[in-house]
Amino acid sequence: MNQLSQRDAQRIARHAAAADIAGFLHPVQQALLHRRGWLTMLAPRAAGGTELSLPQVVRLEQAVAAVDGSMGWVLTLCAGAGWFAGFLSPALARQIIGTPRACLAGSGAPTGYADEDGDGYRITGRWDYASGAPMATHFTLNAVLRVNGQPLLDAQGAPRIRAFLVPAALVQVEDNWRSIGMRASASHSYRIDNAWVSKDHGFTISPDTATADGPLYRFPFYSLAYVTLAANVAGMASHFIELARECTHRRNKGMALLEEKEQNLQAARAGFHAVLDRSWAQIAAGGTLTDEDMLAIQTRSLTLVATARAAVNDLYPYCGLYAAHQDSPINRVWRDFHTASQHSLLLPA
Numbered sequence: 001m002n003q004l005s006q007r008d009a010q011r012i013a014r015h016a017a018a019a020d021i022a023g024f025l026h027p028v029q030q031a032l033l034h035r036r037g038w039l040t041m042l043a044p045r046a047a048g049g050t051e052l053s054l055p056q057v058v059r060l061e062q063a064v065a066a067v068d069g070s071m072g073w074v075l076t077l078c079a080g081a082g083w084f085a086g087f088l089s090p091a092l093a094r095q096i097i098g099t100p101r102a103c104l105a106g107s108g109a110p111t112g113y114a115d116e117d118g119d120g121y122r123i124t125g126r127w128d129y130a131s132g133a134p135m136a137t138h139f140t141l142n143a144v145l146r147v148n149g150q151p152l153l154d155a156q157g158a159p160r161i162r163a164f165l166v167p168a169a170l171v172q173v174e175d176n177w178r179s180i181g182m183r184a185s186a187s188h189s190y191r192i193d194n195a196w197v198s199k200d201h202g203f204t205i206s207p208d209t210a211t212a213d214g215p216l217y218r219f220p221f222y223s224l225a226y227v228t229l230a231a232n233v234a235g236m237a238s239h240f241i242e243l244a245r246e247c248t249h250r251r252n253k254g255m256a257l258l259e260e261k262e263q264n265l266q267a268a269r270a271g272f273h274a275v276l277d278r279s280w281a282q283i284a285a286g287g288t289l290t291d292e293d294m295l296a297i298q299t300r301s302l303t304l305v306a307t308a309r310a311a312v313n314d315l316y317p318y319c320g321l322y323a324a325h326q327d328s329p330i331n332r333v334w335r336d337f338h339t340a341s342q343h344s345l346l347l348p349a
Contacts, residue, residue, distance in 0.1 A: 003056060004063040008032060016068040019184035020332055023177070024134050026184075029071050038075055039103050042083035044212035047093035049082060051214055054224065054280050055273070058231045065235030066242075069336030070184035072235055076228050077131040077185075081106050081140045083224070084165060086212035087203040093211070096165065099137045105130040106140030110161045112192065114143040120198040121145075123164060126174075126191040133173045133188040140165050141192075162202045170195040181335030207288075215284045222345075223289065223297045227276050229343055230301035234269055236337040237308035240315070241265065243330040247319035254318030261311035268307035275300040305346050312337050 015026035025033075033039050041057055043049025052060075057079070065072025081104035085093040096102065112125015127141050144159045145152040151159040174189040203209070210217035241262050248254030275296050279289055289297075316323060316334060323330045340346075 003060045004067075008036070009063070009067045012064065012067045012071055016071070016184070017327075017329070017332065019068070019070060021183075023183050024186040025071055025074060025132075029068070030135055033071075033075060033078075033103075034101050039078050040082050040097050042079050042216060043085040043097045044093060044214065044217075046090060046212065047085050047097040049085065049097050051212075051216060053284070054216060054219060054227070055277050058227050058276060059273075061228055062231040062235040062238075065232040066238045067235075068184075069232070069236045069239070069333060069340060070182050072232050073182055073185045073336075073340055074132040076232055078103050078105055078136070080225070080228060081138075083216065084140055084163070084203065084205070086210050086214070086217035087205055088165065088211060089200050090211055092200050096138055101135070102137050103132060103135045104138045104140060104165070105132045105136035106165075107190075108142055110142040110144055110159075112141060112143040113146050114162060114164065114202070115146045115149070117196060120196050121164070121202065122194050122196050123166065123170075123192050124194050126189060128189045129187045130173075130190050131182075131185045131187040133190060134186050136168050136171075138165055138167055139171050139190060163205060164197065164202050166192065166195065166197050166201060170197070179339050181332075181337070181339030183335075215280070218288070219280070219283050220289055220294055223279070223294050225345060226298050226301040227272075229340075229346055230272065230304045233305050233308050233337065233341050233346065234265065234272070236333060236340060237265055237311050240312050240330065240333045240337060243333060244315045244319050244323075247322060247330065248315070254315070257318065258315060261315055264307050265311050268304045272300045272304045302346070302349060305341060306348065308337075309341060 011032055012029055015028050019026045037050050040049040041052045045051045061072055061076045064075055085097050107127035107130050111127050114121040114123050123143055141164050142161050145162055154160050170192055171190050176189050177187045205221050207218040244258055248258055279293055279297055322328050325331055
């Protein structure tokens, strides 16, 4: 069950082209994200989120990306940031998730500093690629911890890094997202200049530090990242194949290739979901994932992405000049696909 109704899919699709031109999600698309509670679907119920199961989340993200890549990406990245509420103090989590039109955006790169200052930290830095930045009420970030201007080191001598979640009022968004695709994701940079936050705005992502009890917060972070990102790429590839069918119907070789690539993608998707469902059942039953389990998730995710890449790249030449026209739907999907699949986690092993 992907939880995406035909009516909602039509609403998303109707405004995708306008959002691409405008450089951010259309107001109707934004309203739908909030009305359905999708941006907080990974946040704890106790904090006001819906705390869906991970297989439900992944299937929904895949379905949305199969209609509009940018909206699927914003949904995935912002809902993923909402997952961090499960590692905050319950009171702060309720405050953040309870914010009207709550939306969390952010970046995972440790490109800032957090200097200890009394009962909190002063944060300074600049971070890139915060998808959904214009609608964010809060931002997540990673920062190097410092005392008296000197980085704190861990047992291996490396700088200690801590995650933080801060209100958007402390953040300056830089309107600099100029990619060929995923234009409506508005994945802008942002910076913070010497802003103070209390220590409870910092958190550690680990099953041992989760403050929420559900199985979502015992699922390994990187495994969650792999399955949600791969689902987006698979959704966009499905959309491309659907549109390519209209372009290749007069080319016998192209149609034969399309059927082959569609079958390959379906098989890779089935294997991907089988591993995801099995892993989730294991966590939901109170178990943990072994290194072998996590490697299986990563491998199935990257196999799905590789199969999607092969489908899009091999079919594109058979789609004619129409597919090269920047205003055509298939060109937008092609641009979105090749932008999203550049994510560092999705690069070939």
